[in-house]
Structure formats: C-alpha cells, structure tokens
Amino acid sequence: MELHATPAEVMRAVEALQEFAHATGVPEKFIFDLALALEECGSNIVNHALQRDAEQKFAVSIEHTGSSFLIELRDSGPEFDPTVTPDKSESSDDDLPGGWGIALVRRHVDEIQYQRVAGENVLRLSKRLASASRDK
Numbered sequence: 001m002e003l004h005a006t007p008a009e010v011m012r013a014v015e016a017l018q019e020f021a022h023a024t025g026v027p028e029k030f031i032f033d034l035a036l037a038l039e040e041c042g043s044n045i046v047n048h049a050l051q052r053d054a055e056q057k058f059a060v061s062i063e064h065t066g067s068s069f070l071i072e073l074r075d076s077g078p079e080f081d082p083t084v085t086p087d088k089s090e091s092s093d094d095d096l097p098g099g100w101g102i103a104l105v106r107r108h109v110d111e112i113q114y115q116r117v118a119g120e121n122v123l124r125l126s127k128r129l130a131s132a133s134r135d136k
Contacts, residue, residue, distance in 0.1 A: 001060045003042075005050035010042035013060045017071070024064050030129065033108035037125050038071055040101045041082075049077025049121065068110075071125045080121060081114045 001016060003009035014035050021031045042060065050056040058075040082102045105112065105125065113124040 002057050003060060004054045005046045005052055005056040005058060006054050007043065007046060007052075010039060010046055013042055014039050017062050020062055020064070021069070026064075026069075026129070030069075030127065034069055034071065034125075034127060037105045037108045037127075038073075040105050041071075041073055041123060041125065044082070044101055045073060045075045045077065045121075049075045049080060067130065068126055068128045073123045073125075074120050076120050079116050081116075082123065083112050083114045 001013055003013055017038055018031055018035055021034065038060070042058075045058050046052055050058060056076070058073065060074075061072045063070040063072075082105075085102045102112075109125045109127045111124075111126045113126075115122045115124075
C-alpha cells in the first residue's frame with residue numbers, strides 16, 4: 001500500500017492488516033499485536049519522519065507466510081534506526097524523551113530489523129504465528 005502521511009492513512013493500513021489477518025484465520029491476540037505495532041510505527045513515520053505532510057507518502061506491505069507475518073514500512077524521511085533507541089522498559093530514567101513506542105513494539109513482535117536502502121528507511125516487523133498463543 002502506498003499511503004499519504006496522515007493519521008487516517010495509518011489507520012487504513014491497520015484496517016487492511018486486520019481484514020487480511022481475519023481472512024487467513026489468524027487468532028485475535030496475534031492480530032492485536034500486529035495492529036498495535038503497525039499503528040505505532042506508522043504513526044512515528046507520519047508524525048516524525050514525514051512531519052504530517054500529506055503530500056509525502058510512505059509504503060506498507062504485509063506478508064503472511066503461513067508460519068509468520070511480516071510487515072514492512074518504507075519512508076523517505078531522515079535516516080532513523082528505531083532499533084538503537086534505548087528501551088524504556090529496561091530503564092528507570094523517565095526524563096529522557098522518546099523510546100516508549102519502540103519498547104511497546106518490541107513487546108508485540110518477535111523481530112525488528114532496520115536498514116537504510118536507496119535513501120529510504122526500511123523497517124521490518126515479524127511475528128511468528130506459533131508465538132501468538134504464548135503469554136508475554
């Protein structure tokens with residue numbers, strides 16, 4: 001999906017993910033985890049990387065391999081690797097800005113990968129279907 005940098009477009013991507021996951025019989029908890037991660041990462045792209053400029057676009061792709069889901073987000077904003085952001089859940093310093101979103105995402109997906117490719121931020125989130133029944 002190619003989306004404009006608006007909160008409404010983030011929610012359109014989340015709804016598409018939910019519809020796709022429901023259609024493939026994915027358990028509700030798994031869908032919740034994926035939707036939360038996509039909404040958080042998409043919102044960060046819209047608000048921070050693209051500054052809510054509705055003329056700017058970002059891309060979201062969703063893949064279900066049978067045993068896992070992969071969400072890929074691409075944007076042309078300034079280089080930013082969220083995987084090196086300090087994890088607030090492991091720190092007692094609430095005064096430092098940022099970091100809560102990626103901590104939340106880490107709790108709901110199994111793997112987060114970042115690359116800068118051809119001037120784009122490429123963030124890949126993956127979750128194994130078997131992990132959906134595991135309590136976190």
